[in-house]
Amino acid sequence: MVIDFDIVVAADRKRGIGKEGRLPWHLPGDLKYFRKLTSTTKTGSYQNAVIMGRKTWESIPLKHRPLNDRLNVVLTKDADYKVPNGVLKVASLDDALELLQDFPVETCFVIGGGQIYDLCLRDYRLRKVYLTEVDAEFDCDTFLPDYERAFEEIFQSQPHNENGLSYKFRILRKKKEGDPDAS
Numbered sequence: 001m002v003i004d005f006d007i008v009v010a011a012d013r014k015r016g017i018g019k020e021g022r023l024p025w026h027l028p029g030d031l032k033y034f035r036k037l038t039s040t041t042k043t044g045s046y047q048n049a050v051i052m053g054r055k056t057w058e059s060i061p062l063k064h065r066p067l068n069d070r071l072n073v074v075l076t077k078d079a080d081y082k083v084p085n086g087v088l089k090v091a092s093l094d095d096a097l098e099l100l101q102d103f104p105v106e107t108c109f110v111i112g113g114g115q116i117y118d119l120c121l122r123d124y125r126l127r128k129v130y131l132t133e134v135d136a137e138f139d140c141d142t143f144l145p146d147y148e149r150a151f152e153e154i155f156q157s158q159p160h161n162e163n164g165l166s167y168k169f170r171i172l173r174k175k176k177e178g179d180p181d182a183s
């Protein structure tokens with residue numbers, strides 16, 4: 001069985017997502033949205049999985065990791081890298097999606113960072129992008145690639161305002177094959 005996945009990401013107007021290993025902004029409303037989206041399941045006995053690169057894993061404060069109520073999956077090429085009990089360590093996205101077939105997982109969410117988004121935005125198993133679009137420009141060192149042309153919007157929220165910033169929740173999905181823009 002092929003497991004597909006969704007991406008969850010917050011980006012600024014220039015597709016900036018990070019600076020010096022951290023998020024460039026502090027938006028509690030977005031963190032709340034992230035937690036609810038990635039934790040909620042329709043089936044009580046199932047969990048969602050959150051797949052992330054090793055650097056994103058390390059960017060989560062120790063007291064908050066692993067992210068609770070979700071199966072945490074860390075991508076690293078380092079065979080000796082240690083993760084706590086209950087956290088899965090994998091050497092590739094294929095390994096992650098294959099391994100997750102053995103777990104009662106409802107939805108797989110890829111949650112960053114830049115290297116992993118880059119890989120996943122080009123992957124045929126990607127279904128949707130949950131994008132928090134921050135209407136500002138930050139001095140970022142990590143960016144999403146230019147991907148939106150191959151996607152269509154299926155939802156856009158009203159703007160939210162917090163800490164002097166305006167942001168919207170958008171949901172994008174891959175355009176169907178055969179669409180001239182779907183590449």
Ligand SMILES: NC(=O)c1ccc[n+]([C@@H]2O[C@H](COP(=O)([O-])OP(=O)(O)OC[C@H]3O[C@@H](n4cnc5c(N)ncnc54)[C@H](OP(=O)(O)O)[C@@H]3O)[C@@H](O)[C@H]2O)c1
Binds near residue numbers: 021052056081090115
């Ligand atoms: N705005 C957002 O929504 C958001 C979300 C998440 C993260 N971020 C930000 O993004 C930044 C981190 O992103 P990043 O690009 O530097 O790092 P990253 O993607 O989180 O992690 C990179 C690491 O993942 C592993 N990796 C990469 N490709 C792999 C592959 N094909 N197979 C197996 N392992 C692989 C490698 O680990 P090893 O070196 O151990 O081999 C690599 O060093 C931070 O600033 C963070 O705050 C932003």
